[in-house]
Amino acid sequence: MILNVQKLKKSYSQGLNKLEIINDLNLELEKGSTLAILGQSGSGKSTLLSLLSGLDQPDDGKIILDGMDLGRLGESELTDLRAKKIGIIFQNFHLLPHxxxxxxxALSLEILKMDKPFEVAKKxxxxxGLSSREDHFPDQLSGGEKQRVAIARALSxxxxxxxxxxPSGSLDEETGDKVMDLIFGLVREENSTLILVTHNKELAKNCEKTVHLNGGKLVES
Ligand SMILES: Nc1ncnc2c1ncn2[C@@H]1O[C@H](COP(=O)(O)OP(=O)(O)O)[C@@H](O)[C@H]1O
Ligand SMILES: [Mg+2]
Structure with a gap:
């Protein structure tokens, strides 16, 4: 099992109210599987992903990634684990503008001290499909191209x-479809493990399994 999440909890304080966003959430994911998490806007999908990637800390519960308990890792160990083991593709690309x-x-490959980072990045x-855009800066790329760079970065x-x-949320429909086809194609070729969060049921169908984030829990559909 690559990921095991037990009784995860996360709430936000909003004035006097406490908003329970993730509430006793459990999840088990096998290596090489693909899972879609469907949920309405505001249901906590992005919150869940930032917990899973160790970018944010849960109030309670456990996240075990490849046998490692994230709650037992310090800040620098978490950064290291994220760099090595997790590829994140965001709605808004998150490319470094300069x-x-x-x-x-190449940057993430260099951080990992991998061999020939620029050769691997070129590949x-x-x-x-962006060989002709290697030297373009993010503001010289279209939305779809930026997302393709982000996909290359995440999978490299x-x-x-x-x-x-x-990942297709900020793109027009046609570009978004192409980007998603690219992600699913590469995930299949690389036999990667994927969690896709989306509010789009059609997109979710490309994954082996779909669950719904509802009331802070994952519900099978
Ligand atoms: N840092 C924060 N402080 C307070 N409330 C937050 C914070 N981040 C997210 N929320 C609230 O948590 C809920 C879930 O947010 P989010 O995970 O972004 O949902 P989704 O990605 O499913 O649209 C929303 O109601 C949002 O307003
Ligand atoms: Mg979101």
Whole structure:
């Protein structure tokens, strides 16, 4: 099992109210599987992904990624684990604006001290069809191109787990469909493990399994 989540809890204080966003949530995910998490806007999908990636801390519960209990790791160990094991694709790309497309992909490989980071980054840009945009900066790329760079960056490290947060959400429908086809194609080729969060039922059908985030819990559909 690559991911095991037990009784996860996360709430936010809003004035005098406490909003329970994630409430006793459990999840088990096998290596190489693909899971879609469907949920309305505001249901806590992004909150869940930031907990799973260790970017945010739960109030209670456990997240065990590849045998490691995230709650027992310090800040620098978490950063290290995220860099090595998790590929995140965000709705708004999160590219570094002062780096070229090639440098954006190569950076995480350099951080991991991987062999020939620029060669590997070039290969990945070619796999997402962007060889001719290596030296473009993010503001010189279209939305779909930016997302393809982000996909290349996320997958280039061969992560144990790919987390995708509405990756086509800020793209027009046709571009979004192409980006999703690319993600699913690469995930299949690499036999990666994917969690896709989305409010789009059609997109969810591309995953082996779909669950709903409802009332802070995952409910089978
Ligand atoms: N830092 C925060 N402080 C207070 N409330 C938050 C914070 N982040 C998210 N929320 C609230 O938590 C709920 C879930 O947010 P989010 O996880 O972004 O939902 P989704 O991604 O499903 O649209 C929303 O109601 C949002 O307003
Ligand atoms: Mg969200």
């Amino acid at each position: 780096l070229s497309a090639l440098e954006n992909v 990945w840009l070619s796999r997402v 490290i061969s992560p144990d787990l790919i987390l995708a947060d509405e």
